[in-house]
Amino acid sequence: MGTMIAFPEHDLTAYRADPPGEVRGAVIVIQEIWGLVDHIKDVADRVAAEGYIAIAPDLLGHIGLAPDVGQELQSLLFSGDEQVRAAAQPRMREATGPARVPEFAAWAIPALRAVVDLLDEAPGVDGDIAVMGFCFGGSYSFGLALAEPRLKGAVVFYGGFPETGHPRTIGCPILAFYGEKDHGITDGVPDLESRMAEAGVDFTARVYHGVGHAFFNDTNARTYNAEVAADAWTRTLEFLEHRFAD
Numbered sequence: 001m002g003t004m005i006a007f008p009e010h011d012l013t014a015y016r017a018d019p020p021g022e023v024r025g026a027v028i029v030i031q032e033i034w035g036l037v038d039h040i041k042d043v044a045d046r047v048a049a050e051g052y053i054a055i056a057p058d059l060l061g062h063i064g065l066a067p068d069v070g071q072e073l074q075s076l077l078f079s080g081d082e083q084v085r086a087a088a089q090p091r092m093r094e095a096t097g098p099a100r101v102p103e104f105a106a107w108a109i110p111a112l113r114a115v116v117d118l119l120d121e122a123p124g125v126d127g128d129i130a131v132m133g134f135c136f137g138g139s140y141s142f143g144l145a146l147a148e149p150r151l152k153g154a155v156v157f158y159g160g161f162p163e164t165g166h167p168r169t170i171g172c173p174i175l176a177f178y179g180e181k182d183h184g185i186t187d188g189v190p191d192l193e194s195r196m197a198e199a200g201v202d203f204t205a206r207v208y209h210g211v212g213h214a215f216f217n218d219t220n221a222r223t224y225n226a227e228v229a230a231d232a233w234t235r236t237l238e239f240l241e242h243r244f245a246d
Helices: 038-049 059-063 067-077 082-100 102-120 136-147 189-199 226-245
Strands: 003-007 012-017 025-030 052-057 129-134 153-157 174-179 203-208
Touching: 003 102, 012 038, 012 059, 012 102, 025 038, 025 102, 025 136, 025 226, 038 052, 038 129, 052 102, 059 082, 059 102, 067 082, 082 102, 102 129, 102 136, 129 136, 129 226, 136 153, 136 174, 153 226, 174 189, 174 226, 189 203, 203 226
Parallel strands: 025 052, 025 129, 129 153, 153 174, 174 203
Antiparallel strands: 003 012, 012 052
16 A cells, blocks of 8 residues: 655655665556546556556646546446437536646656655665556556656557657657557558657567557546456566666
8 A cells, every 4th residue: 555745846746655674766556537537546556566666657647637536537438328328528628638748748757757756865776766657647658758768668459659749859668558459540550660760769669459548547447348358468677677777
């Protein structure tokens, strides 16, 4: 069980989970658009159980999206009732709209870099810092990699690459996971691979067949795939171990 910490100079709170034994490094865990829900805290706990300090920033808390509201919206938007899903759309747009404007990104990236500052000084980390994120958080994992040279690696789960970013500013390897059926994001992967290669970025993209968006979220019965999620998790841990061994 972790604890909540604060970065008052950035109007940011975060969930922090520490490993039970020796610190092997640190990982920033960035949430989906639902906010700092229990699923993301559970991911942070799983990261900590592997020996890493895990910090999950509550980015959506900055715009007032409470985790219980985010969890409710997820349930409504993935309801089996089409009318329920349609009725929830306006609430979703209202709740998350402020996170989709440039001003939010201008706040979020410096706030995330403040988390890196904290981890950079944490005992046992020794500069071994990575980021992982899901959907919205996957995009911000890309965003932090674009802006933060201290990262040793980034893991992206079905996140879009920032429109204003250029791969040439990325200084760490990136491992990215996508679902074949998630066409809005996955169809752009070949072009992104070309851009990354041209910029000299160590970029590995894995597309899982037969699944769509949010295949890792085990609280979403409509999208979760246990086999694919387990494979992606194993590859994530191998990636972190390799990156922090360098």
